[in-house]
Amino acid sequence: MSRKGVKALVDSLTRSDKHFNKSEVECLVKLFDTLVARASSDYAGTGFDRTMFRDTLHSAFGMTDDVVLDRVFSIFDRDNDGSITVVEWVEGLGVLLRGTLEEKMKQEMFQMLKNSLLIQPADEEPDEGVKDLVEIALKKMDHDHDGKLSFTDFEKTVRDENLLLEAFGPCLPDIKSSISFEQKIFGETPK
Template identity: 30%
Template sequence: MDPFDEARVKNRYSRLLNKLKKTSKFTFRELETLALLYSQMKDGASFDRGKFKVFVHNSLDMTDSSMNDRIYENLDRDEANWISINAFIRGMGIYLRGSQQEQADFCFSTYDIFKAKKLTRGTMYNLLRLCITRAPSDEDADEGAKDLVELLFKFCDQDNDGSINLAEFRKGVSKEPLLMETLGQCLPDRYARDTFSTALAETPPSFY
């Protein structure tokens, strides 16, 4: 991106970034860098599903296409069929600087396909079935998914109502953080997160 385009993007988003810096986990310079990255990915159009999936695949090493679809839908809360710069920065804040609870909440809302504010056995089975790809047969994969669902319910379903709500999910994650992504990868791994954070801190950044 040439200096003229950088100045134009910074000017366009300056008011929003000054507002976001009051609550964001990023410095103002980091916010400017994210705005420049967002603008570059938009490429004069909208930051739509396809561009988002390319970004998380290439920049954050998140390669599960089906789960990336669900993450996109989680961030596109207005169902506008594109991700706003606010949603992009919020998502990157969760990815790079989020607390355990913020990340657990993000994973839960991504898994909650039907926005029911709870995870049922059926929902969890369908998600797990997509994760189990190395089973010798479909029957083995089905049985493996069912067994994992029962283990998760024994661990998390404290009121035995046949579903796991957000509070139960948070409590389970606080006891065993690995539960956060049992149903699929919603967050970048540590290496990808650290690599992106290092690039974000560089002057000039190495994204563009």
């Protein structure tokens, strides 16, 4: 990408992403370009695949759980094309590192529950166990008793008990790893 193209991209990302300032976005774009240059996948040049993403999160944050890494990859890869673009990278890291509680809660309940199921009986339809878990969660979390789990219901439940964000497996790096990553990339202590 030309210098002009990079500048336009950085300007656009700085306007659209409220988590990072311009110099931080520039650092993240440079890191992305470095990672893509190392990638030897079909996506090299446009982004990086699940393997490169896993390697990056492992080295940056010490994340090793395959289920968690797949979950985080799915959150970053918003267009579900199997590749993380520079925009998905910067916006995903924005939420991962500096997102508000609301942003971190905005994950599909069904998908989180589905990913948390480790073993399903062979004679049971795969999504049957998920439906059972959703029903249990709904009963516990449906504060307005309307038979639906709204984001407001979920938010109230998580605000009352923050550990519920990790109930189906942690998908956020620990604070020490996050600070270390930011110091390494941005050269300063995060705000």
